[in-house]
Amino acid sequence: MALADLLGMDRLPPATVTVPVAKLDQVLAETGDGLRDVVTRLVGPIEDRAGQRAAAIADRAELWAWLAGHPVVVGQPVLADWVGFVRKLGLVGGSVARTRSLLEQVLTVLGELPATGVPLPVLAEQTLRDSHGLDDGTRCATLVLRALAAIYEVPMPADVVERRRLWERAGVADDELSSVVLVAGLRPTGPGLVSDMLRLCADAGHVAALTLAHVRAAQWSGGWPETVWVFENPSIVAVALARFGTRCPPVVCTSGWPNSAVVLLLQGLSSAGCRLRYHGDFDGEGIRIAANVAARTGATPWRMGASDYLDALGPRPAGPSVGRVTDAPWDPDLAGHLREHDVTVSEERVAETLMAELDNYRSPG
Structure with missing residues (x-):
């Protein structure tokens, strides 16, 4: 009878009756309360499950977009x-907030790698404020x-020994003596052992092999050149020394x-104001190394664009396969050309072109 009165029916409804929600809402609205208000008073707040699902989907999409666009990933x-x-x-x-917090930690660590030879607990304390x-x-x-395995294109380590090796490759707990960087043509004017070593080797037309311990002791206060050329392969440094001798740029x-000594030196x-110009091999790994060096040191890829690659191929391209290729952040067309031609252009192949540009540099002294 109550339902008949509410709906204004002229007879009693059957034992089971279906009332459209819109109709019920309309009738209740005439009493001053909508259907949602009445139900809320009777059973409590009504969950908007569709809205919650839509919000959860949007939150997840925002999380993954943030991750894909993070500077560490883009770099x-x-x-x-x-x-x-x-x-x-x-x-x-099941939590977006917990996932983002974890990924922020991971990306913070990756942003500091390759490390400068610090032990793993020290790296953890420096980046996560938690030595464990x-x-x-x-x-x-x-x-x-897993990110390092992707960067270095190696399998995910399967045991403690392999994990330790991968950490070491990323500069964690590098030995201060076995981590070495080759340098030539640098004549800093400041004081200190490292400056003296670099000047002596440059004046003699020799390469200086600086250990991580040397680089850590370097003073960056004065007399560093405006531009430093950075190469992937020792053979190019040897070519430069043979060609220029004591006038080597x-x-x-x-x-x-790059190991810890290389990264710390660059x-x-x-930080001393030098402009770093980087060149490496035109193949999949060479592009990844270049991206890594640029991201960690601020170096600018030099003569490593798509046009440089195509010029170096020549009329009859021949050479090893380029392997797996990822995008080059500094040139959106380079990766496509590498995949299309699938021919590696080693640094040695373009050594004469590189030396011709270095020939325009005039070293002091």
Whole structure:
């Protein structure tokens, strides 16, 4: 009877009756309360499940967009695959906030790698404010190692020994003597052992082999050159010394992937106001090394654009395959040409072109 009165029916409804929600809402609205208000008073607040689902989807999309656009990821496009892996893992405990917090920690650590030879607990304390934050088996350490495996294009380490080797490759706990950087043509005017060594070697037309301990003791106060050329391969430094001798322009060699001594030296030169111009091999790994050096030291790729690659190929391209290629942050067309031609252009192949440009430099002294 109550339902008949509410709906203004002229007869009693059957035992089971269906009333459209819109009709019920309209009738209740005439009494001053809508359907939502009445139900809320009777059973409590009504959840907007569709809205909650839409908000959760939007939050997840925002999280993954933030991760893909993070400067550490953008600076090293090889990490795109790692981003895909992280997405497949899903949210930590179903929480966007917890996932973002973890990823912020991981990206903070990656932003400091290659490290300058610090032990792992020290790196963890410096980046995470927790000396155990990168202990073996932690979520953060596992994701950092997977990112490093992607950067260096090696399998994910399967045991403690392999994990330690990968950390060492990224400059964690490097030996101060075995981590070495090759330098030529640098004549800093400031005091100190490192400045003396560099001047003596430059004046003799020889390369200086600085250990990580040397670089840590360097003083960056004065007399550093405006431009320093950085090469991937020691053979190019040898060519430069053979050609220029005591007039060799300032050059540094990463010897492939930069170790702790290389990164610390280049960062020091950059902080002293030197402009770093980097060149390496035109192949998949060479592009990843260049991106890594640029991201960690502020170096600018030099003669490493798509047009430089095409010019170096010549009319009859021949050479090893370029391997897996990721995008080059400094030239959006380069990766496409590498994949299309699939021919490596080593630094040695373009050595004469590089030397011709260095020939325009006139070293003091």
